[in-house]
Amino acid sequence: xxxxxLIVFVPLAGALAILAIPKTKIKAIQxxxxxxxxxxxxxxxxxxxxxDKTTAGMQFIEQLSWIPAFNINYxxxxxxxxxxxxxxTALLTLVSLIYSLNITLRVKEFFFWFLLLEAGMxxxxxxxxxxxxxxFWELTLVPMYFLIGVWGGPKKEYAAIKFFVYTLFGSLxxxxxxxxxxxxxxxxxxxxxxxxxxxxxxxxxxxxWIFLALYxxxxxxxxxxxxxxxxxxxxxxxxTGVSVILAGIMLKxxxxxxxxxxxxxxxAATKWFLPFLIIIAVINIVYGAFCAxxxxxxxxxxxxxxxxxxxxxxxxxxxxxxxxxxxxVLQMITHGLITGSLFLLVGVIYDRAHTRDMDAxxxxxxxxxxxxxxxxxxxxxxxxxxxxxxxVGEFLCFLGAFESWPYYVAVSTIGIxxxxxxxxxxxxxxxxxxxxxKWAGLKDMNARELIAIVPLAVLTLAIGIWPRVCxxxxxxxxxxxxxLMK
Amino acid sequence: xxxxxxxxxxxxxxxxxxLILLSGAFICESRAKLLYHLGIIxxxxxxxxxxxxALMAGYGTGTMWVIDPAAQFFKFIVLVATVFTLMLxxxxxxxxxxxxxxxxxxxxxxxxxxxxxxxxxxxIYLLISLELISISCFILTGFEQKxxxxxxxxxxxxxxxxxxxxxxxxxxxxxxxATGTTNLFNYATAVELHxxxxxxxxxxxxxxxxxxxxxxxxxxxFWAPDxxxxxxxxxxxxxxxxxxxxxxxxxxxxxxxxxxxxxxxxTMLIAILAALTMTLGNLTALFQTNVxxxxxxxxxxxxxxxxxxxxxxxxxxxxxxxxYSLAYLVxxxxxxxxxxxxxxxxGSYEIDAYNGxxxxxxxxxxxxxxxxxxxxxxxxxAGFVGKFYVFASAVNTQQFLWLAILGVVNSVISVYYYMxxxxxxxxxxxxxxxxxxxxIYAASxxxxxxxxxxxxxxxxxxxxxxxxxxxxxxx
Numbered sequence: 001x002x003x004x005x006l007i008v009f010v011p012l013a014g015a016l017a018i019l020a021i022p023k024t025k026i027k028a029i030q031x032x033x034x035x036x037x038x039x040x041x042x043x044x045x046x047x048x049x050x051x052d053k054t055t056a057g058m059q060f061i062e063q064l065s066w067i068p069a070f071n072i073n074y075x076x077x078x079x080x081x082x083x084x085x086x087x088x089t090a091l092l093t094l095v096s097l098i099y100s101l102n103i104t105l106r107v108k109e110f111f112f113w114f115l116l117l118e119a120g121m122x123x124x125x126x127x128x129x130x131x132x133x134x135x136f137w138e139l140t141l142v143p144m145y146f147l148i149g150v151w152g153g154p155k156k157e158y159a160a161i162k163f164f165v166y167t168l169f170g171s172l173x174x175x176x177x178x179x180x181x182x183x184x185x186x187x188x189x190x191x192x193x194x195x196x197x198x199x200x201x202x203x204x205x206x207x208x209w210i211f212l213a214l215y216x217x218x219x220x221x222x223x224x225x226x227x228x229x230x231x232x233x234x235x236x237x238x239x240t241g242v243s244v245i246l247a248g249i250m251l252k253x254x255x256x257x258x259x260x261x262x263x264x265x266x267x268a269a270t271k272w273f274l275p276f277l278i279i280i281a282v283i284n285i286v287y288g289a290f291c292a293x294x295x296x297x298x299x300x301x302x303x304x305x306x307x308x309x310x311x312x313x314x315x316x317x318x319x320x321x322x323x324x325x326x327x328x329v330l331q332m333i334t335h336g337l338i339t340g341s342l343f344l345l346v347g348v349i350y351d352r353a354h355t356r357d358m359d360a361x362x363x364x365x366x367x368x369x370x371x372x373x374x375x376x377x378x379x380x381x382x383x384x385x386x387x388x389x390x391x392v393g394e395f396l397c398f399l400g401a402f403e404s405w406p407y408y409v410a411v412s413t414i415g416i417x418x419x420x421x422x423x424x425x426x427x428x429x430x431x432x433x434x435x436x437x438k439w440a441g442l443k444d445m446n447a448r449e450l451i452a453i454v455p456l457a458v459l460t461l462a463i464g465i466w467p468r469v470c471x472x473x474x475x476x477x478x479x480x481x482x483x484l485m486k
Numbered sequence: 487x488x489x490x491x492x493x494x495x496x497x498x499x500x501x502x503x504x505l506i507l508l509s510g511a512f513i514c515e516s517r518a519k520l521l522y523h524l525g526i527i528x529x530x531x532x533x534x535x536x537x538x539x540a541l542m543a544g545y546g547t548g549t550m551w552v553i554d555p556a557a558q559f560f561k562f563i564v565l566v567a568t569v570f571t572l573m574l575x576x577x578x579x580x581x582x583x584x585x586x587x588x589x590x591x592x593x594x595x596x597x598x599x600x601x602x603x604x605x606x607x608x609x610i611y612l613l614i615s616l617e618l619i620s621i622s623c624f625i626l627t628g629f630e631q632k633x634x635x636x637x638x639x640x641x642x643x644x645x646x647x648x649x650x651x652x653x654x655x656x657x658x659x660x661x662x663x664a665t666g667t668t669n670l671f672n673y674a675t676a677v678e679l680h681x682x683x684x685x686x687x688x689x690x691x692x693x694x695x696x697x698x699x700x701x702x703x704x705x706x707x708f709w710a711p712d713x714x715x716x717x718x719x720x721x722x723x724x725x726x727x728x729x730x731x732x733x734x735x736x737x738x739x740x741x742x743x744x745x746x747x748x749x750x751x752x753t754m755l756i757a758i759l760a761a762l763t764m765t766l767g768n769l770t771a772l773f774q775t776n777v778x779x780x781x782x783x784x785x786x787x788x789x790x791x792x793x794x795x796x797x798x799x800x801x802x803x804x805x806x807x808x809x810y811s812l813a814y815l816v817x818x819x820x821x822x823x824x825x826x827x828x829x830x831x832x833g834s835y836e837i838d839a840y841n842g843x844x845x846x847x848x849x850x851x852x853x854x855x856x857x858x859x860x861x862x863x864x865x866x867x868a869g870f871v872g873k874f875y876v877f878a879s880a881v882n883t884q885q886f887l888w889l890a891i892l893g894v895v896n897s898v899i900s901v902y903y904y905m906x907x908x909x910x911x912x913x914x915x916x917x918x919x920x921x922x923x924x925x926i927y928a929a930s931x932x933x934x935x936x937x938x939x940x941x942x943x944x945x946x947x948x949x950x951x952x953x954x955x956x957x958x959x960x961x
Contacts (some may be wrong), residue, residue: 023848066947067946067947068947068956069946069947069950069951070878070950093834109844109848113521134865135865135866135870138864138865138870139865139866141864142855142859145905145908146912149909149912149913150912150913156913157909157913158914160909161902161905161909164901165901165902168864168897168898168901169898172894172897172898173891173894174893175874175877175894176877176881176887176890176894179874179877179878179881179890180881182878182884183878183881184681436918443668483855
């Protein structure tokens, strides 16, 4: 079994093994769950070290015949586009599980669904067979439904079913697109690399329809305007650890899908759609930022800032250049780290104060220095302060897009401005000003929370100062991909 | 009559039914459950015969019936469903001990009719097998004598069934008038002669009505929810699977193979009926609060998906019908088995009975979620591969892409009510938290169907190869 299969199937086996532990042995379940996802992270660490940075092609390939009747293979591999996302997935899952140790309700089921979710997400990023990709894609759906629905906030049930129905709607159309690609290839294949080679030969008309079908699936996940309406609800209602995964990983499945499949496989349709994509990106940026501005609820604000940040990512993608693509991929990674930790930090304050209304706080910086420090680092990173990770990704996205779309980029800068405004306003309301004595009894962050958040903060700093820890892995593949799009 | 030997499995099953009926008169009530076991054993024996015959490549033909791999495939489905139904019946409380012999015999005869139907190559023969199924099923539906709903369901089923039979017979007479034969073998050689003959096309349409009734195709589905709700639950499972799939198998033989629907220009009609079937089934299921009715409407919708494969016809369409049938068999029987166990504990088929089930029996809840996901078509379950196959056949033709799109939209709608049950099991609490026990018979049915649901979803290759070779041999 190759390294990648191990990475995917360790959490899956772990999830099944958890079912065998009696549900009263909470400590054992938690310990086992954390151990499984730690092993998974260690394996991805090895992947990071063993990855060959000089080549653009697929590595760690494993290909086995699965359903020969439809020429479906179990085909996995990683390249620069996916390797960082695989590592990010393993990292954020472990971090979320550590944070979620405070969950006392139905612990066994929680860890079961969470590990199943991890397997699904990892599978999406390593699958190179479109059928396999789809199976993993859908495999993330059911665990997420239960994670939101059982452990979520007041409107959890509605949020869960809305998430499920919305995403399924998109992914089933994606399935039709996949089938159309399959039947238009000769010999019929689901092999993504082979499809990328053949897809460009399709007539434009056909490409456009297939692009639309795939785009529907991906855009709902991103979420691109106007398919973003499930996001605030799901992100806000989900428990903290799950919000981290939703924002940190699952949104990236959409942008990853577009870059992995839609762009290289349907280049003519991509060109045809570019003007629309850039408009959608700009709307995401500006509209997302203004929506975030309007929120008083901290978690809702972070949720809408995700809409805005995924807009940057799409902006980088529409550049169709190496710089823009690099920016887009880096933005996926840094948004995962930054927004992930923002959700955790919001969780920290909510666990203590049982409110997320920013007007209810004030002057927290003096009493909770660690919490305030971490929050300010991540907020600054999110609004794009140079020296922190968010800046590099956003800068590259804008730089790449500026070459081809100067006016749109100019409009998008409004988004940056508003982002800075709402984040700074939040800092002012929550951390500065007179201290609200109501919160005098609260304690600063505990070890569990620090173990979860500090690694993300360190990485945010590290990537901000030395982006090559990420970019060197991404760049060769991206250069190749951008070359294809010329 | 030289080929009467080809009907050995049917003959044996019918004789076993007679034997069981007879023993039912003499057996004392405390031991009556023995008859179920007798029924199970004889069905399994016949199943064994069918499987060995399927391994003989090629096909035998009679004057009125055929044995080809496709027919054997649907016989297999019917017999497996029969075994499961009998196993579920063992501990079902709605059937009186002194009626067990009659009940088992009727079930075997209905299955016998379905097996005959699978190989029918003559309209008279087909009519007889349809009647054998119908009459047995009418009685089975009304078997819970003390339950007025059971009687109501049976009467509705009977009246609608009688009407549809009358229409079918009229159709056959028109067909005979136009072509001079009821035999499909002789007919198949002279297909061009009759194209455009109105009497002939009318005849085929009326015959389609007969099938539509059995398949619960909209607009001939009105009997289904009431009959399903009233019938003893094992019978409901049986009706929703065996009788529906056997009719689909025969419909596939006649309308997609012997007389392709494209040649008599009723393709668009069947396509529209398929679209209506899945859409109306799903939309109505959304509002059900009784699990049996919900599964009844869901099974109407499922028939709609399968009909897509029939509309597409061609090899891939027929393969998808067969694959979907098998996936639907294991999934739906499993879902009904869970429903029966839950109702056995709570005494209610209302959807509220599922509140907090995950705390009362986590295993049962997880398995039920698997069945529901499979019905909704979510990987890695059997139903997903079935839908994948059906949609693939539609996308392949391009002409029926719209059916695939409609099917996709319907799948999304269906998630809402399927997950509604999952929601009650996992998200809602209940006052009664006493554990739900599953008796050994129901438990084994659930275990086997759950394993098959998962296995068909993850490793569908074997079955795909079987259906491919079946279609390749199809007469």
